[in-house]
Amino acid sequence: xxxxxxxxxxxxxxxxxxxxxxxxxxxxxxxxxxxxxxxxxxxxxxxxxxxxxxxxxxxxxxxxxxxxxxxxxxxxxxxxxxxxxxxxxxxxxxxxxxxxxxxxx
Amino acid sequence: xxxxxxxxxxxxxxxxxxxxxxxxxxxxxxxxxxxxxxxxxxxxxxxxxxxxxxxxxxxxxxxxxxxxxxxxxxxxxxxxxxxxxxxxxxxxxxxxxxxxxxxxxxxxxxxxxxxxxxxxxxxxxxxxxxxxxxxxxxxxxxxxxxxxxxxxxxxxxxxxxxxxxxxxxxxxxxxxxxxxxxxxxxxxxxxxxxxxxxxxxxxxxxxxxxxxxxxxxxxxxxxxxxxxxxxxxxxxxxxxxxxxxxxxxxxxxxxxxxxxxxxxxxxxxxxxxxxxxxxxxxxxxxxxxxxxxxxxxxxxxxxxxxxxxxxxxxxxxxxxxxxxxxxxxxxxxxxxxxxxxxxxxxxxxxxxxxxxxxxxxxxxxxxxxxxxxxxxxxxxxxxxxxxxxxxxxxxxxxxxxxxxxxxxxxxxxxxxxxxx
Numbered sequence: 001x002x003x004x005x006x007x008x009x010x011x012x013x014x015x016x017x018x019x020x021x022x023x024x025x026x027x028x029x030x031x032x033x034x035x036x037x038x039x040x041x042x043x044x045x046x047x048x049x050x051x052x053x054x055x056x057x058x059x060x061x062x063x064x065x066x067x068x069x070x071x072x073x074x075x076x077x078x079x080x081x082x083x084x085x086x087x088x089x090x091x092x093x094x095x096x097x098x099x100x101x102x103x104x105x
Numbered sequence: 106x107x108x109x110x111x112x113x114x115x116x117x118x119x120x121x122x123x124x125x126x127x128x129x130x131x132x133x134x135x136x137x138x139x140x141x142x143x144x145x146x147x148x149x150x151x152x153x154x155x156x157x158x159x160x161x162x163x164x165x166x167x168x169x170x171x172x173x174x175x176x177x178x179x180x181x182x183x184x185x186x187x188x189x190x191x192x193x194x195x196x197x198x199x200x201x202x203x204x205x206x207x208x209x210x211x212x213x214x215x216x217x218x219x220x221x222x223x224x225x226x227x228x229x230x231x232x233x234x235x236x237x238x239x240x241x242x243x244x245x246x247x248x249x250x251x252x253x254x255x256x257x258x259x260x261x262x263x264x265x266x267x268x269x270x271x272x273x274x275x276x277x278x279x280x281x282x283x284x285x286x287x288x289x290x291x292x293x294x295x296x297x298x299x300x301x302x303x304x305x306x307x308x309x310x311x312x313x314x315x316x317x318x319x320x321x322x323x324x325x326x327x328x329x330x331x332x333x334x335x336x337x338x339x340x341x342x343x344x345x346x347x348x349x350x351x352x353x354x355x356x357x358x359x360x361x362x363x364x365x366x367x368x369x370x371x372x373x374x375x376x377x378x379x380x381x382x383x384x385x386x387x388x389x390x391x392x393x394x395x396x397x398x399x400x401x402x403x404x405x406x407x408x409x410x411x412x413x414x415x416x417x418x419x420x421x422x423x424x425x426x427x428x429x430x431x432x433x434x435x436x437x438x439x440x441x442x443x444x445x446x447x448x449x450x451x452x453x454x455x456x457x458x459x460x461x462x463x464x465x466x467x468x469x470x471x472x473x474x475x476x477x478x479x480x481x482x483x484x485x486x487x488x489x490x491x492x493x494x495x496x497x498x499x500x501x502x503x504x505x506x507x508x509x510x511x512x513x514x515x516x517x518x519x520x521x522x523x524x525x
Contacts, residue, residue, distance in 0.1 A: 060382075062406065066302075066332050066346070067223075067266050067361065068377045077334065081347045087304075087330050102308065102406050 006032050011097075018093065018100040022057060025097025033095045039084075042095075046083055049073055053096035063093040063101035112139045112429060115198055115208040117188055118365070119145035119173040121153075121500070122400030122414035123214030128178050129422040129502035130212075139429070142182045142206065144198070148173045151242055152495060154411065154488075157274055157447065159245035160237075160357075161285050162253070166246045176500045188215075188367040191374055193393045210395050210425055213374075213381050215365035217270055217401040217409055223361040224265055230338025236356045239278065240270065251355060252285065257294030258354030263343055264301050265333045265361045268380075270401055270409045273456075275299070275359055276306055276316055277447040283323045284449030300328045300343060300351050309463035311521050312456055315478050319448060333358075362409070364402055380404035385460070386437040388421050395428065397421055407460070412443040415499050416510045422502075441512040443469070445488035453484035459512040468516035470507055477517065 001020065003010050006029035012020045017036075019025055030050060034042055042050070052073040056064050066089045070077035080088035089101050114130055116123045127143050134141075150173040158164035174183040187201035191213075197205045219240055221227040230236035237248040260282060264275050279299050286292040299306070299320060305313040306320060306327060320327055334346040336358060343351040363369075364379030373392050375381055382391040383398040385405045390396035399421050400414035407413055416438070423436035440460030447453045455475050456464035468474040475484055494505050504510075 064377075065266060071377045077332075077346050085347065087332075090304075 014100065016094075016100060019097040020099060022054075022098045029097065030095050033097070037091060037094065039091075039095075043083075045075060045079070046095075049075055049080065049083060049088070049092050050096045053092050053098060057093075057096070057098040063089060063096075063098050065089055065101065111137070112209040113207065114139060114141050114210045114212065114425070115206060116141065116143040116212040116214055117191075117198070117367070118214035118216055118402070119143050119150065119176070119183065120214065120216050120400070121411045121495075122216070122402070122417070123212065124150070124173070124176045124500045125415065125418045125502040126212050126214055126399050126421055127181050127502075128176075128500065129418050130425060131178050131181050132502065133422050133426055134429070136180045140182065141180070142184060143177065144184050144186055144188060144200075144206075145173055146185070146187045148183075148185055150176060152492060153270070154495070155492065156239055156242065156245045157277055157281065159242070160239050160248040160252050160278075161281050162249055166242050169242065171496065176496075178501070188365075190367050190370040190372075191396075193371070193374060193396060196395065208395075210397065210428065212421070212425070213368075213390065213396065213398045213402045214400055214414075215368065215402045217268075217362040217380070218365060219360045220363045221358075221360040223363075224333060224358075225335040226338060227265075227336040227358060227360060230336045230356075231358075233338050235341050235354070236336055236338050236358055238358055238360060240274075240359060248357065252282075255295070255355055256291060259296045259298060259352060261298045261300055261343060261351050261353035261356045263331075263333055263336075263351075263356060264303075264359045266302055268409055269359050269362050271444070272408055272410075273307070273444050273446045275301075275357075276320070278357060279320065279325050280323065280449040281447055283325060297323075297325045298328060298351060298353070299325055300331045300333070302330065302332045304330050307464075309458070311466075312464040312478060315454070316446070319480070323449075364404075368402070376404040378404075385440065387424055387434040388417060388436075388438060389424065389428075389434060397425060407438075407440045408442045408444075410442055410444055411495070411499075413441070415505075416441040416443075418502055419504075419510050439511050441510060445484055445491065447485065447488060448480050451485050452480040452482055453488050454478055454480055455484045455487065457512060457517075462512060462514070462517070462519065465518050465521040467518040467521075470509070470513045470516065472516045474516055 011024040084091040152169040155164045155169040189199040238244040286295045306316040307313040332346045335344040368375035368379040381398045382404045401409040420436040420438045424434040443457045457469045458464040466478045
């Protein structure tokens with residue numbers, strides 16, 4: 001288990017930087033995680049997705065796939081890729097402080 | 106159980122899970138107290154593990170199909186009908202002709218269906234050629250013709266999105282394609298590309314390492330984190346949502362999967378993709394205490410594989426019996442999954458895992474068993490022999506000798522992950 005420090009608080013992460021304990025996450029940490037991942041500023045649309053990720057994790061115990069995000073978050077898939085380049089489901093999960101989505105194998 | 110009142114269990118779907126569930130429940134519960142009714146839209150039960158072999162001419166399509174109704178024990182009523190919807194609040198199933206069928210307990214065993222229409226361009230590409238699927242009988246048979254006539258170029262195997270039935274089948278397809286073209290002396294003219302939305306070939310570390318190494322040694326290219334947004338059949342190109350492209354001459358696409366149509370039409374029953382949310386241990390649906398789910402129809406993190414439905418069988422039987430008696434549910438499924446992975450050239454790997462234990466090397470079911478996570482001739486023979494067990498033992502809801510529902514740890518090298 002590794003740790004990182006956001007907003008002066010030490011948190012537990014896995015070897016790819018995903019939070020292992022989502023209760024350690026605070027909204028104020030999100031911009032710092034996002035910058036570390038190469039995102040400039042978090043817009044209102046980013047926040048809509050981040051809050052949705054938290055909600056889904058609380059409900060289901062894992063973050064959603066990109067397709068489910070596109071169907072249910074109110075943000076279409078193409079825009080998700082503009083907001084969170086490369087892999088929206090993973091990147092948004094990381095910034096939202098939830099574990100890496102399981103990917104349903 | 107109440108005497109004098111006959112209870113009714115309705116099973117939706119007569120595939121692997123529904124058939125073995127009905128046979129188990131019929132044996133466990135007295136016929137004068139409980140009736141078991143199974144509904145399905147047709148009487149054709151397809152042996153789905155065999156679909157993989159059809160494109161390579163190693164299985165005849167007709168040899169994979171048997172009558173659904175012939176797989177049921179005496180005392181089970183099979184009705185051939187489409188289901189319009191389930192009214193959970195009224196404990197009734199509405200059938201296609203508008204009539205209704207009341208239930209005391211409902212078992213949702215309606216599996217997963219292919220939804221090519223969810224991907225731009227895919228339905229058209231599947232009909233005009235160049236793009237195929239082997240996840241249904243007709244598609245697999247058509248692909249056999251296409252592979253027989255393929256004499257060189259880029260073969261792209263593409264998984265559109267997870268979850269899919271038998272998550273290792275596309276990898277097996279890549280291995281079997283490598284073998285097929287090698288035997289025909291054409292391998293040097295064929296590029297095989299495996300295109301997946303995952304960040305590896307498999308989500309679990311040790312197994313991913315093993316399969317990635319095998320694909321690499323066979324010269325199969327892997328394109329990962331590719332979320333297919335469009336299949337362009339005319340340009341013969343896969344396009345991802347973030348604008349990356351993979352060109353192909355022939356593509357084998359595994360379409361998005363979803364739950365059965367009636368789940369979508371039933372208020373409150375399904376998830377976004379129409380799978381049914383369930384307690385992964387008790388198999389009780391979240392929507393109501395008298396609804397249970399077995400196999401691929403479930404919205405859960407467990408693999409969609411026949412072995413899962415088989416291992417869930419005893420737990421489902423136990424918990425429904427408890428439910429009918431008014432007792433708390435104490436049966437718990439551990440997520441046990443077991444898959445043969447054909448790797449071509451007459452060999453296969455075997456993986457065995459559950460929710461807490463990823464696939465590791467070793468032997469199954471115990472130290473003298475089949476080798477795990479390693480290519481062997483024995484595993485290939487095991488996969489072929491499984492077909493007999495499927496029709497004669499598994500569907501009947503019996504145990505396969507020596508194979509328990511819970512995942513065995515004897516024989517497993519559980520330190521493999523740390524050892525790296």
